[in-house]
Structure formats: structure tokens, C-alpha cells
Amino acid sequence: MRHARYSWCVDNEVGHEIAEALGVLLRRTTRAQLHRQLTEGMGEGVDEVTYPVLSALARTGPRSAAELAPDVGIDRSGVTRRASRLEAAGLVRREADPEDRRAQLLVLTEQGRHTVAELRGRLAAHITASLADWPPGEAEAFARRLRRFTAEGPFA
Amino acid sequence: MRHARYSWCVDNEVGHEIAEALGVLLRRTTRAQLHRQLTEGMGEGVDEVTYPVLSALARTGPRSAAELAPDVGIDRSGVTRRASRLEAAGLVRREADPEDRRAQLLVLTEQGRHTVAELRGRLAAHITASLADWPPGEAEAFARRLRRFTAEGPFA
């Protein structure tokens, strides 16, 4: 009995510890700061709002607004609006879908691909720099577990 | 030369791995889902918008809107608006600050404290459940590193 209760307490302490850290990560300012740092000086088309569309396109390849919507987490009308901004900035172009004449495929331009690569490199370098003081191997272990946590975690 | 370049590649791979996981965490849907799950059935006053104020008050004790603002990440007028909602829901009350007659202290009510405890317990349990399959000790190690990462990480 006391063992079971003890084990529950330990588990819950870990839960609370992670919850606290998660609270920091999900904080509004955290996201805004990170996105601002990342997209700074990347041109008018790229900001906190349009970047998720750009990133999703880079991850999945050309897709329609309706297909992209659930991945970005907004309505397909929202994807259209953001895509129009990215198109105006020259990062995305619209192409008729040869398989479905209703659909318009959103495709990264050369400049769009370059921008995504630059942004991803910046973020990775930023993260790497903040891990410079960690003992050897710790960063790798942390990365693996963080990845597993986001895949299995309390998001479903 | 080749050693240095190799080490840089490995580091950057870790950076990219963490960046990808971070992208999932900072995704709009992740935050919304988690907040919706948490605040479900907790009464009208508690939602994704008001919870950060509630949580900050529980963390720091009674404070004024101006003091709370940077912690929540919004303007003091925004804190006032959210606090009014929480007050209407009976989770927060306003008290005159005895040390400064300009200020109004925001204080958690009994119901407010109970609500925060319930929400935190839910989140911790949620997280704990998702870590149930991890090898012994891994969760604890992950929690420590995640905490350190959020404290030192690329958020400054």
C-alpha cells in the first residue's frame, strides 16, 4: 500500500515537473519571441503567421489549401489568405492540380525553399548553441526523448 | 578539419531534431488541444485565454495587473479584461493594495485555488500516463533536461 502510494507520488512529481516546463514552452511570449528571432530580416512575407504554412509545404511537398489546413491547424480559408501573402512575397506559387481541376496546388518557389532552409538552419544553430555546455551525449539523449515525447505525448 | 566538420554536423543534427520536436510543441493545434482538454468542464470562466492569469496568480500569489502583465505576456489592460472574467466566474477577487492605494491586488478565491489545483493535477496525470511505457529512470532524466532546456534554451 505505502509502496504504491509512494510510487504514485514520484510519478506525479515528474508529471508536475514536465508540466511546468511545458507551460513555459507553450507560453505565448515563448512562441512569439522564437518566431520573431527566426523570421527577423527574412522579408515581408515571412512572419509568425505565414511561417507554419511555409514549413508545412517544405515538409510535405506541394499540396492544396484543404489538405494543408489540418496540418497548419486553421481553416482552409485561412490557408488561402496566408498563401496569398506568401505568393505576393514570391515564396509560393499556385499551380493547377492536374489530377483535380477544382484544386490549386501550393508550391514553394526557389526563393521559398531557400527561405525555409535558412530559417531551419537558424533555429537549429540557435538550439545547438544553447546546448553547448551540456555534458557529452546528453543533448543527443534529450533530443531522442523529446522527439518521442512529442510523438506519444499528451497531445492526441 | 574533417573532425571539426563532422562534429559540427552531429551537433546540427541534434539541433534539427530538437527543432522539429519544438515545432510540434509550438504548433497552434497542440496548444489549443492541450488547453481544451485541460479546461474542459471547469466552468465558464476558465479557458485558454484566462488560464495563464489563473496559473500565474497561483504561482506568485496576489499581485496587481501591472505586475502580472509581463509574466502573462500581455499588456496590463489585457490582464484587467481577463481578470474581470475570472472575477465574474468567482475564481478571482479584487482587493485594495494596502501599500499602494492606486493598485488593486488580484487574489485567487477558494474556488480559484481549487480550480488551479485540479487543472495542474489533470495535466500532470496526463503527462504521467503518456510516460508509463518509458524505461525506469528515463522519465526523471527527461524531466530534468527539459527543465534545464526551458531555463537556458533559445528563449531570451
Add this chain to the structure above:
DNA sequence: TATTGTTATACTCTATAACTATA
């Protein structure tokens, strides 16, 4: 009939700028 992209509308949340009261 269902789904596509797109646009107009209503709603929410925010920062900014005012205002009064107090330090």
C-alpha cells in the same frame, strides 16, 4: 450531391491611447 478555392461577414483578442486617482 459533395468538395474545391475564394471572398465577405461577424467575432475574439490585442495594443494603443485616453481618462481618473494616487505616489
Add this chain to the structure above:
DNA sequence: TATAGTTATAGAGTATAACAATA
């Protein structure tokens, strides 16, 4: 003069509901 809380206003972003075109 500066800062407190509060409120009104304007701006940005979203979902909803329409629309015509196509499956």
C-alpha cells in the same frame, strides 16, 4: 511628473457562411 486600473478604439486573425466551378 509618473504610475495605478480601467475603458474605448482600431487593428489583426479566425471561423462561418456564402459563392461559382468541378468531382
